[in-house]
Amino acid sequence: MLLFVLAAVAVIVAVRWFAGRTGLPAAAILPVIGIVYALLPGQNLTLDPDIVLTFVLPPLLYSAALDASLLAIRRNLRIVVSLSVLLVFITALVIGYGFHFLVAGATLAAGIAVGATVAPPDPVAALAVGRRVGLPPRLVTIIQGEGLLNDATALTILSFAAAAVLGEGFSAPAAAGRFVVAAAGGAAVGAAVAYALRLLRPLTRDPMSANAVSLATPFGAYLLGEHLHVSGVLAVVVTGLVVGHHAPRTASGASRLQTSAVWRLVDFLLEGFVFLLIGQQLPAVIRGLRQYGTSTVVTAVAVSVGSVLLIRPLWLLLTQSLPRSLHSRLGTGQHEGRLSGREVTVLSWAGTRGVISLAAVFTLPRITPDRDLLLFCTFAVVLVTLVGQGLTFAPLVRLLGLRADQVDEARLRNEARAASVRAALDRLDDLDRERREDPGHRDADLDAADAEATDAMRDLLNQRLARYQGRIDLLQSAESPEMPVSPQYEAGVRIRRVAMEAQREELLRWRDSGTLPDEGLRVLERELDHEERLLPDRRK
Known part of the structure; x- marks a missing residue:
């Protein structure tokens, strides 16, 4: 059996x-x-x-x-x-x-x-x-x-x-x-x-x-x-x-x-x-x-x-x-x-x-x-x-x-992504407003750390929003139901994969040399695996 x-x-x-x-x-x-x-x-x-x-x-x-x-x-x-x-x-x-x-x-x-x-x-x-x-x-x-x-x-x-x-x-x-x-x-x-x-x-x-x-x-x-x-x-x-x-x-x-x-x-x-x-x-x-x-x-x-x-x-x-x-x-x-x-x-x-x-x-x-x-x-x-x-x-x-209609489906997904990013930016604006309206409710150092983290997250979200909006513009200008090819988009995905592969090879060298234990390698590999999972393909 x-x-x-x-x-x-x-x-x-x-x-x-x-x-x-x-x-x-x-x-x-x-x-x-x-x-x-x-x-x-x-x-x-x-x-x-x-x-x-x-x-x-x-x-x-x-x-x-x-x-x-x-x-x-x-x-x-x-x-x-x-x-x-x-x-x-x-x-x-x-x-x-x-x-x-x-x-x-x-x-x-x-x-x-x-x-x-x-x-x-x-x-x-x-x-x-x-x-x-x-x-x-x-x-x-x-x-x-x-x-x-x-x-x-x-x-x-x-x-x-x-x-x-x-x-x-x-x-x-x-x-x-x-x-x-x-x-x-x-x-x-x-x-x-x-x-x-x-x-x-x-x-x-x-x-x-x-x-x-x-x-x-x-x-x-x-x-x-x-x-x-x-x-x-x-x-x-x-x-x-x-x-x-x-x-x-x-x-x-x-x-x-x-x-x-x-x-x-x-x-x-x-x-x-x-x-x-x-x-x-x-x-x-x-x-x-x-x-x-x-x-x-x-x-x-x-x-x-x-x-x-x-x-x-x-x-x-x-x-x-x-x-x-x-x-x-x-x-x-x-x-x-x-x-x-x-x-x-x-x-x-x-x-x-x-x-x-x-x-x-x-x-x-x-x-x-x-x-x-x-x-x-x-x-x-x-x-x-x-x-x-x-x-x-x-x-x-x-x-x-x-x-x-692959173009229409991809446009809808990117519009939803852009909307979610705007919602996140609005939430960050709400947090800034709350800090300004009640400046003495917490420790000054904690407020400063929050403000710095908020600014960093806002920059990251704005980069994503710009990327999504560029993709939406490309899809809206498409004249056929076939997915349009963006050289910048394709290159960005390809380069990110190349970078991840280099990271994996370096982590393996650390493990093989005895510097990094296997348990640590698996933790770092999971981080890269989750990041790779986020990489879009041309259909998305």
């Missing part, structure tokens, strides 16, 4: 290196490698749905929610709910009736069960590619918001369908009512967990404690939600959204830096293992197909894959044809407007499915009729969307020319 884990880590790292140089998404390459490995002689890992739903899904959802924008999702809530709730329900019902009428011997409940498992997209591959090719922020928010919320809908439908498969009957109104209760309860649990975390702030001021609590939070929220028989998935998502929204006010800078690094590593490893695991399920899935005729298998797969690929664009086209007033934001006085044809096309092709679909279908009891056929249909949908859409998503985005 340990050897397998080490080999998997090596493959994940190698694929990431390969993907970075070819532009191919790692999420599409890893399942193919998993399939190749599964076809070789030897032992394979079998997907345990309980482990995936309890130990893999919560941290991945929580990490995604921490990085998501609560305000942006709220601004696009209509389309997010449309995709993550209504579209999931419709997809499950269409596939269910397709199985009932077209697949020999299949029941409506079995069809709805497989429909529920393949209905929720896993946005990991689409988001990874979309961010790399510069997908507009609104589309990133929609894909992200849909991926955060659709699993709760699908798992609720699946629970009803699984019960119906075993003879308890299926009722769409009952499933909808159960979903409302589970969703409301899950959201309430998530809000309660987020509030409890705020009460723990005095105990988690140091970064290590904060990270420990952060890693435990998704599991606690999920288990509490499941224990109360509401949506544990939604509890995790709401907790992550609220915590991420309030983190700039409640967490220290050191905690945020460390927590961000920890969650990036967790995402990297978990997602890599998950996509490898998907490919390794092929032999187990294929073994169960011997009892079915070729026509039955082909029809079932065609219904599943065809429905997934067709319903999404049709639903997007239908919802975007609604009256314009229904696309406005409530209470903001602003309007998002309808999605353009290019945006609808990109969102239609962003429906990659992943391990949640496989984990969900594996939860069906072994006595479920046609269980092996349902497993194969789910695997086929996952493979077609993950590999097919994953590999073609970036070329499609480039072909449509749908990219974020």
